Amino acid sequence: MKFPSVKTLAEGAANTIKRFPFEVLFALAGTIAATVRIELRDISPANENWCYRTMMVANLGFLLSLSVTLYAESRALTTNTRLLFRFGAAVIAVGFIFLLNPGERQADYIRFTLLSLSFHLLIAFAAFTAPGHVQGFWQFNKTLFLRILTAVLYSIALALGISAAIAATNYLFNFKFEWDTYTILWTWIIGMFSSVFFLAGVPADFNALDEDLNYPKGLKIFTQYVLIPLATVYVLILLAYETKILVEWNLPKGVVSYLILSYSVFGILSLLLVYPIREQEENKWLKTYTRSFYFLLIPLLVLLFLAVGARVNKYGVTEYRYFLILLTCWLAFITAYFLLFKQQNIKLIPISLCVLTLLTIYGPQSGFSIARYSQQQILVKHFKKYDAYKNGKLISLKGKKIKGIDGSRTVATLDYLIEHYDFNSLQPYFNTDLGKVNDSLSIKKSKWNTGFIVSRYELRDKKLTWVKKQLGLTKYTGYIYNDTIANVSVINEDAQRFYFNNEDGLVNVKGFDYILNLNIYGSDVASTVKEKGMVIKQSNKLQETYNLWINDELFSFDATAIAKELIANKKIAVADTSTNADDVDRPSLNYTIPAQYLTVTKESKTYIVTLVLSGFGFSYDVDKAIVPTQVTGTYLLKKKIDNK
Template identity: 55%
Template sequence: MKFPSLKSLAEGAAHTIKCYPFEVLFALAGTIAATAEVELRHLNREHESWCIRIIMIANLGLLLSLSATLYTQSRNIAMGKRRLIKYVAAIFAASLIFIIDPSAREADYIRFFLMSLAFHLLVAFAAFTGKGQLQGFWQFNKALFSRILTAVLYGLVLFLGLAAAIGATNFLFNFNFEWDTYAILWVWIVGMFTTIFFLAGVPVETHLLDEDQSYPKGLKIFTQYVLIPLSTVYVIILLAYEVKILVEWNLPKGLVSNLVLGYAVFGILSLLLVYPIREHDENKWLKTYARSFYFLLIPLLGLLFVAVGTRVFKYGITEWRYFLIVLACWLLFISIYFLLFKKQNIKLIPVSLCVLTILAIYGPQSAFSVSMYSQRRIIVQFFKNNNAFKNGKLIPVDSTKISNKVGSHAVANLEYFISHYDLAPLQPYFKKDLAAVADSLGKLKSKGDYGLVGRYELRNEKLEWAKNYLGLHKFKSYYFAGMDTVDNHPEYQINTQGITRDVKGYDLIFNTGYQADTVNDKFNDLTIQHVTLANKVCRLTINNETLKFNTQDLAKKLIVDTKQLEKYRQHADEDEYQRIYSVPVDLISVTQETPNYKVRFIVDNMHFRLFKNDKPEVTSLTFMYLIKQK
């Protein structure tokens, strides 16, 4: 590969800055903001969200400005109107900084990703908004993709070379360039060098690309021998799984969504890559492949709808389920279009996907509004089902009439809602002014330092306030089967005080390791085997002499005298359901003998649950054997 000279790079950079001034300005702003972000972290100063916001806006502004440039160039718009469109695009992109604030709303990270995706798609077809030009559209995007790969390669080589030079000066001249120097170097290479290099290779006379019939042979090989076989493997697996579901009549697993989307991505990408040569005589089979691909995609989309639908009906709509549903609908639309229409416009793929992406960002139809309404409905329905909904408002529930399972699920839903959407959207169902509540909680002192509560602490404070206000204070957001007992017995965690490693009175320690099911070992003339049987019964065999230690009996012995056990409880005021105890060795050990051996079984750590019949079920266990040969 021939690398450009410094002169050509300088001339190309100057020409690019002249042709793409707004794009370069946005790139420069993002690079400076990224540099400031690196320095702020290095100086251990408080994280400035403005740096992240400027980086985001720089990305969006560059893409939107480039789209405006490509559109105005392709339409031969007069210079005055061309400048006006570019100014409007740049101002609109810059104004987004007052809307996007991920430090206040984590959902804005997803919104930024969606905007960036939409603007990338806009760049793909901005110069081809008229009819036809399908060959030019394909050649243009091929050129962009090739230029991106080249820019990344050049940028990586430049970074590695300069980083090696900096490292050499550190070694030879005892300089002290630290990690932030390399980080800033990478920021400027990615932010400015690769951006300008990429922009310099963007095709300008897009109308001439329609006459370009060239096609890389390597691309055909890659598509024919990599992408198409991959999509074929996906469809075989998925069709076999669909048959399995029909035979067993079971609901599909959640992972099937990823497999269907993987098949769709590989298939559509492969068809797009071979689009210019689909009519060639030697490639007639591609039309057959295309029709079979879309035909087979339809039943798989049905599988996807069922997989997502079962979770939506059970847990409601979340942002990710919304995206899956929208993608499934879009893939169904694309499949029907390419099956029914002979004149196939591949521009429809990025255009329709761009429109759907934009619609998913803001508005009542957006992913965030739809999922918020769905999760709020689930919360309200819980209170209605438990007679805690009066005059359109939520009132405290009677927690004594609610099982731990139901209460824990309600708290989990409430926690998810507050972490994603805050308390404010619940205002229509509260008599209290939630804005005033949030202000009051925001003035609390942080538990970690002397300042006010941070964002995550404030979120937890809001959750605790809501739980107390709604009568859910006794429930946690997690649930396990042992919590549904008559006396609300928790999960027990037993740790052993001062567990001995002293073998005084014994010949050796036999430690099985962490939860080992079967362990075999030899010590001199002793052949030892440990096996963990059902219900965590430990069987030890020494030279064909066998002992059994029932850990459930040990657990039951502990809880017989509750008052005695409570003496050893740790952090008694912190957790209602998971109780931690540190007990003496004698309470959690047992000794047995055979004709030739004496063995002491000592538990190091044990977790167990207590069910309605007061029968403990040991779920986790670590232990050791002390062995004495008589």
């Protein structure tokens, strides 16, 4: 085997840059933006956001430019026409920097992902827009797929090797290369080396691909003996679950939607990988398997429609539910096409999915417009229920008796709208200029990083806090699980927050047989110690009472009783008060106290159980109501000696 010389490698890189100048420039711009973002981390959120936007544009520009280049080459366009097409693609890509603003709108991350996906799909068929050329289309995408895997392998090997060299110099010569050195190294290798390496392997002779009947033997073995058997097992499990649904006559679980979609993608990918060899005499069974796959997909699609429809009917449309519905419709279309038409063109898969994806991003038919409208209507419905919606504006619910679950659902809807669509989505329902409110909140200093401007995540939280206060919803959270407020009690907005910290860094387990972490999330979470004949189960009610069962013996710990004792004991509070946390939204008094005041012991006929709290936070309002908020701790278990 003859290894290429340095001159050959340099010439190859030069030819690649000459063939793909715009693509390389976009890769360079994205890499520089990523490097700057690393240096600006936690220093300048506004400029950091611009780095994110530049990286997004660079990714989209790279993909769109490559698509245009492939199309122009396949159509043998003149040099000037090619340059015009490339320049137009670059202008379109750069224009997205004014449309995508993830620092303010979480939904823009999804928009970017969809745009990137659609442009990836565009690359798959850009050079094969003319009728026919199905064999060349398959060979082209196989080549790109293998080239991507090779680029990833080479990039990881190169980055690990250089990282090890840097670490060695740190150790041997006492150099001070920090973590950002490694991050920047990986950024440049992934951003530039892998991009140029990948572009160097993009086929240039598209007509020759039509004549290429080569099929990798390893791919055939992997597909026939790994992917297809796995897909078969997968579908049998899903069909068994569907049978269970019909027998029990219950609505399907929400997660089944993702399982069916995963199976569908998995199965279609398997069929695409074996497409060129399906007509070979020894592989005739593949045509039968293909029809069986699409037939078996029909009942699963019905189940998918039911699963998504049930949740849309109850909670409205969100972006993810919108995409699930659209993907289900697309799968139904592809299934019908491959079952009803004998002349099948696999190019239809990326073309139809690319067009569908682009339609979901912007416009009144997009997932974002529909999801935003749906959640706005749900918000209005919540306020209308309590006669707090007049002349198109929301009225404060303060002083009204509303159900806790309704309050939490309303806050959850507000949180969703602010996180995904910022204040703009709520402006129609307020007389106050929310733009000015946003400006006033964004200039405040961060409460977590002294001297820094508030982060975008803190800013979203402050926006939600402001809206909750304006609408009289301060005491409600947005955490809901199975139509109940999930382990979060209602907190009075006037309540004082306390937090007691165990001053002992270690838990003394001397004299006990077992140690078990306190579980405050979820109910009836059971664990079994089979070798000792013990069945241990925990449950709690809104963090207020912690129940532990050992076999049939119950040990109950009242968190509110512990809180009352701490407040009542003035000696502890005065002697051990350490700091008063400066939290504008929720001020908290912090204490560090001896472990004995955060330790409670219970006994039964068979066991002794001690609860040791390492951290205990709660609110205490003017009505002397106590609501635990932050609780961490450990159970110590000891079995009594049987004297019989």
